[in-house]
Amino acid sequence: MAEQRVLVTGATGYIGGRLIKKLLDRGHAVTAMARSLGKLGCRPWAGHPLVRLAQGDVMDQASLERAMEGCSAAYYLVHSMTPGARDFASTDRVAAENMARAAETQGLSRIIYLGGLGDESDAHLSKHLRSRLEVARVLREGRVPVTFLRAAMIIGSGSASFEILRYLTERLPVMITPRWVRTECQPIAVSNVIEYLSGCLEHPETTGQTYDIGGPDVLTYAQMFQLYAEIAGLPKRLLIPVPLLTPHLSSLWINFVTPIPTILAKPLVLGLRNRVVCAENRIREIIPQPLLTCREAIATALQKVQQLDVETCWSDAGFQPPPEWLDCGDAPYAGGTLLGVSYHIKIAARPEEVWPVVAALGGETGWYYGDWLWRLRGFMDRIVGGVGLRRGRRHPSEIRVGDALDFWRVLQLEPGRRLRLLAEMKVPGDALLDFELRPAGPEGEHTEIIERSRFLPKGLWGLVYWYATYPFHILIFKGMLERIARQTGRAAGPAKPLGPSSTTSCALPGGP
Known part of the structure; x- marks a missing residue:
C-alpha cells in the first residue's frame, strides 16, 4: 500500500x-x-x-x-x-x-x-x-x-557529463585542454543520487536541511579522463593544458567532438573551472548506502551503454511544442505557405511487418539512403551550434514519444501506423517528417507507406533554404522510401510522388 x-x-x-x-x-x-x-x-x-x-x-x-x-x-x-x-x-x-x-x-x-x-x-x-x-x-x-x-558531476549512462567524458576520451588520444582539467571534482554515481533522493522522503529529519552528496573519490578532470581510458581499454591519453582555451572555445570543441550542443556545453564548461567538493557528509549517516567509486560508476555506465540498457538520457529532457500550423482552425492564409515533398509506395507485407524498419530510423541504422548527405547536413548543423547527428538515439529499435533521433524529435507515435518527427536542427522555419502506414489490398496483406516532408519557412531565408535544398529533398526522400521497402525483403513498386509540393499550412494531409 x-x-x-x-x-x-x-x-x-x-x-x-x-x-x-x-x-x-x-x-x-x-x-x-x-x-x-x-x-x-x-x-x-x-x-x-x-x-x-x-x-x-x-x-x-x-x-x-x-x-x-x-x-x-x-x-x-x-x-x-x-x-x-x-x-x-x-x-x-x-x-x-x-x-x-x-x-x-x-x-x-x-x-x-x-x-x-x-x-x-x-x-x-x-x-x-x-x-x-x-x-x-x-x-x-x-x-x-x-x-x-x-x-557535483553525476556519472551514469546517458548523462550529459558522462557523454562529454566518454566522447572526448574515446576520440582524442591527444587533448589540448584548458586549465580546468586540473580542477578537483567529487563525482557521484547516478544510482547513489537516486537512493539519496528517494531516501529523503522516508527520513523526516531531512526536512528543511541542505546536504552535500558525493562519491568517495575526489579527482581532477584529467584523472577522470585517464581513468575512463583505462576502464575502456584505451591507451593513456596525452593531456596538454594551455591557458589560451576560453570556455567559449572549449564549448565549441565539445560541440564538435561530442553529441552535446554548444548551448548546453558552454554553461557546463564554465562550471568546470569551479572546485566542487563536498564540505560535509552528514547525509551518509542518515541514508547509509554503498557509494560507488568513480571507477565503479564509470564501469557501470559504460557497461549499460554497451548493453543498450540506457534508462534515461540527457537528450530526453526538454519539450519543443508542436508547430501551431499542425492545429488547423485559422483562415487558410493565416499560416503561410507550407512547402513539402510527399511520396508513397506499396509493399507486399503487412503494416506490423513494415513498422520495425520504419521505427529503426536514425542512430546506428542511419536513414537508409544518402547517409553521407545526412552526415553532411549534421556536420553543417554542428558548425552553427545545432545538435547535429551525434545525438543518435536512446535504443536501436525501441522508440517512444519525446525520443531524440539524431536531429529529429519524436512528436507523435502510433506503433504500426504513424511516426511523426519534428526537426531540431538549425533551420529557418519549422520542418516535419511524417511516415504513415496504411493497410492495402483486399485483406490488408499489403502496406502503403506515405512519407511527407513539410516545411513552413520563416522569412526570405526560409524560402531560399527550401528551394536551394529542394533537389536534395527529392533525391533523399524518394530514395529513403524505396530503401525502407527493400529493407523489409518484400516485393514493392517504385516510390511515386503524392500531392502538390506546396499548400496552405492548415491543409496538412493526414491531420495532426
Missing part, C-alpha cells in the same frame, strides 16, 4: 525518469508531471497502478497546483539549461517562484530539490552553478520547507 503520494516534476528528464521507478519500487504513489502527456505515456512506468500522469509546466502556476492535488510532497527536478533555452537563469528563477507559491497553496509538507555544489560568495562561480543555488534560495523563500541536495 502506498505510503504517500508525491509529485515528481521533470518526470521525463534524466533524473526524474529514474527516480519514479525507485519510488514505485518502494510503494509510493507518484504523480508524474511533464509538459507532454505523450512523452509521459511512453515511459515504462506510465501504466503502473500507483502512477498518475499530469500535464503541467513550471512556468504556469495553475498547472502546478492541479498536478499537486492529493500530494503531500514534491520533487523539484526542473531546469531550463536545455538546447533552445536562452536566459535559463531568469527562467529558472520564475519557475522556482511558481513552485514555491503552488506548494504553499496546496499545503505540501515539503519540497525536495536536487541542485549543484558551489559557493555563492565566490565571485568566479559559473552562471550555471549560481543559478542552481539561486533556485534553492527562491524555493526556501516560500513557506514550504525545502530539502536541498547539492551534487
Whole structure:
C-alpha cells in the first residue's frame, strides 16, 4: 500500500525518469508531471497502478497546483539549461517562484530539490552553478520547507557529463585542454543520487536541511579522463593544458567532438573551472548506502551503454511544442505557405511487418539512403551550434514519444501506423517528417507507406533554404522510401510522388 503520494516534476528528464521507478519500487504513489502527456505515456512506468500522469509546466502556476492535488510532497527536478533555452537563469528563477507559491497553496509538507555544489560568495562561480543555488534560495523563500541536495558531476549512462567524458576520451588520444582539467571534482554515481533522493522522503529529519552528496573519490578532470581510458581499454591519453582555451572555445570543441550542443556545453564548461567538493557528509549517516567509486560508476555506465540498457538520457529532457500550423482552425492564409515533398509506395507485407524498419530510423541504422548527405547536413548543423547527428538515439529499435533521433524529435507515435518527427536542427522555419502506414489490398496483406516532408519557412531565408535544398529533398526522400521497402525483403513498386509540393499550412494531409 502506498505510503504517500508525491509529485515528481521533470518526470521525463534524466533524473526524474529514474527516480519514479525507485519510488514505485518502494510503494509510493507518484504523480508524474511533464509538459507532454505523450512523452509521459511512453515511459515504462506510465501504466503502473500507483502512477498518475499530469500535464503541467513550471512556468504556469495553475498547472502546478492541479498536478499537486492529493500530494503531500514534491520533487523539484526542473531546469531550463536545455538546447533552445536562452536566459535559463531568469527562467529558472520564475519557475522556482511558481513552485514555491503552488506548494504553499496546496499545503505540501515539503519540497525536495536536487541542485549543484558551489559557493555563492565566490565571485568566479559559473552562471550555471549560481543559478542552481539561486533556485534553492527562491524555493526556501516560500513557506514550504525545502530539502536541498547539492551534487557535483553525476556519472551514469546517458548523462550529459558522462557523454562529454566518454566522447572526448574515446576520440582524442591527444587533448589540448584548458586549465580546468586540473580542477578537483567529487563525482557521484547516478544510482547513489537516486537512493539519496528517494531516501529523503522516508527520513523526516531531512526536512528543511541542505546536504552535500558525493562519491568517495575526489579527482581532477584529467584523472577522470585517464581513468575512463583505462576502464575502456584505451591507451593513456596525452593531456596538454594551455591557458589560451576560453570556455567559449572549449564549448565549441565539445560541440564538435561530442553529441552535446554548444548551448548546453558552454554553461557546463564554465562550471568546470569551479572546485566542487563536498564540505560535509552528514547525509551518509542518515541514508547509509554503498557509494560507488568513480571507477565503479564509470564501469557501470559504460557497461549499460554497451548493453543498450540506457534508462534515461540527457537528450530526453526538454519539450519543443508542436508547430501551431499542425492545429488547423485559422483562415487558410493565416499560416503561410507550407512547402513539402510527399511520396508513397506499396509493399507486399503487412503494416506490423513494415513498422520495425520504419521505427529503426536514425542512430546506428542511419536513414537508409544518402547517409553521407545526412552526415553532411549534421556536420553543417554542428558548425552553427545545432545538435547535429551525434545525438543518435536512446535504443536501436525501441522508440517512444519525446525520443531524440539524431536531429529529429519524436512528436507523435502510433506503433504500426504513424511516426511523426519534428526537426531540431538549425533551420529557418519549422520542418516535419511524417511516415504513415496504411493497410492495402483486399485483406490488408499489403502496406502503403506515405512519407511527407513539410516545411513552413520563416522569412526570405526560409524560402531560399527550401528551394536551394529542394533537389536534395527529392533525391533523399524518394530514395529513403524505396530503401525502407527493400529493407523489409518484400516485393514493392517504385516510390511515386503524392500531392502538390506546396499548400496552405492548415491543409496538412493526414491531420495532426
